Amino acid sequence: MHADTARQTISRSPLVLEGLVKNFGGVTAVAGVDLEVASREVVGVIGPNGSGKSTLFNLIAGMLPMDEGRVWLDGKEVTGQPAWRIARAGLARTFQIPSLFDNISVHDNLMAAAVESGDWKRAPHRAKETMEMLEISHVADNLASELSGGQQKLLEFGRVCMRDPSVILLDEATAGVHPNIRRIMLEAIRRVRDSGATFLVIEHDMEMVREICDRIVVMDAGQVVAEGSFDEIADNIEVQKAYLGRQV
């Protein structure tokens, strides 16, 4: 009875993680993370450097093999599958350092993102819409390598949008960008969320976390040490310990 209930819950949630573990030699980077993200929810993952956030993303996306644990995407188990198969199942991600296709244009970067998903004939139209949403139409013919750091972040998010995924992992999408780029990014995230996508967001910018995240998960030493709303997390002693190493 209990197992049936659990399965029903899993089938309803776009992203479910169960006991994810990853060791690098003697170091445990992710130590049994459980997490469930509801539809259209934006969950922020915060924590000090080295707490396992990016490794967690790589495990979910299939870019690192996990030692233990299971992952469900839209109710379908994707544990152990290669990255390309997990992507086709509906997961999209950005990287901490923008991973663009440097030697092709901005427009072609967006087109390349659509090759495995959606209606290919409509891809040029969708690329145009995406560039307008992200206000990068004026650099459509520029090589990706010619963009500023902020524009590169926007383009990477644009590639995610082109895929129309159900779950999006954003790894520091607004780190170090101009406030105007940050505003464009925030609006775009809200728009994509409203159209039905679910987000898991690694972010160090607490203002951004406060603005867009419905829930926050705090990681330290590979574990989830706290979970809740922004205000709950801000007052949490475990969180303060994780960040400052002592109680304040």
Add this chain to the structure above:
Amino acid sequence: MVSKLSRSRFSGVLASFVGLVILAVLPGFVDPYSLRIVTGVLMWAGLACAWNIVGGYAGYISFGHSAFFGIGAYVTGILMQRDLGIPFLATLPLGILVAVGVAAAIGGPTMRLRGAYFAIATWAFAEMLMQVAIILDITGGTAGLSLPAYLNEFFFYYTMLVVALLAYLGTWYLLERTRFGFRLKALRDHEPAAEAMGIHTTLVKVQAFALSAGITSLFGSIYAYWVTFIDPRSVMGPEITDQMVVMVLLGGLGTVWGPALGATVLWLINRYIWSELGDTTIYLPILGLIIAMIVLFLPNGLISLLPGGRRGGGLMGRLLRKL
């Protein structure tokens, strides 16, 4: 902006048309020796185009393409022997099939390797295949294999012309106008990001390798019938791949028409040295010097000097960093 683009496109179409007309009527205006040189240019342009699919579009440096050239040459050579007597044209698809099959089998494991490991693996494969050709009876071993002579330079000129044109137009369409091209360029520029977009990178790389091998084999078949005598060194020697690589780098890595430009310039230099100095090894240090000059001064190749040539210099650097 629009009229500028249209004008540029019109100039391109006009230049292509004029070029085609010149190529079509050329045999009526040049002596047989010059025609043979131009036939060679067409063959090398086609080979450079084939290598560019893997080296320029997928970003993997193959030093094993001479093996596919040799496969095409030997399939045609063996099948056209008197006891089998298969017509030349019928041998072409068989050569392609064998090369594509071998490339798929080799590509499966080797295209999971990166950088220098892939280059070394393909080089070792080509060397191995050349040694096999040396010891087998069916290939004639080091004594080589003679094919029935067909002494019609016009036939070989037009065959090379048609096949080279088809190779370039097919490559242009496939790599610049279809999903396959986007997949290939994506994995070249950032393989993990390409996978994160759902691209099955290993499969796409093997497809590109097989396509490239098929085209290379086709030119090997035509070459064998053209020169009427082949041996392992002449159709599987490493110089064949070396020339393909240098031609692509010289013309413009990862561009559609750059390899044709590189092949034209390099093959004319090759023939000039040969006619002036005879069969000398001086060509090899010249090849090395050309590579060094391109890396230092012309990372985007000769094509970047033409109007509308590619800007930026990332591809050459990316490829070299992989080694």
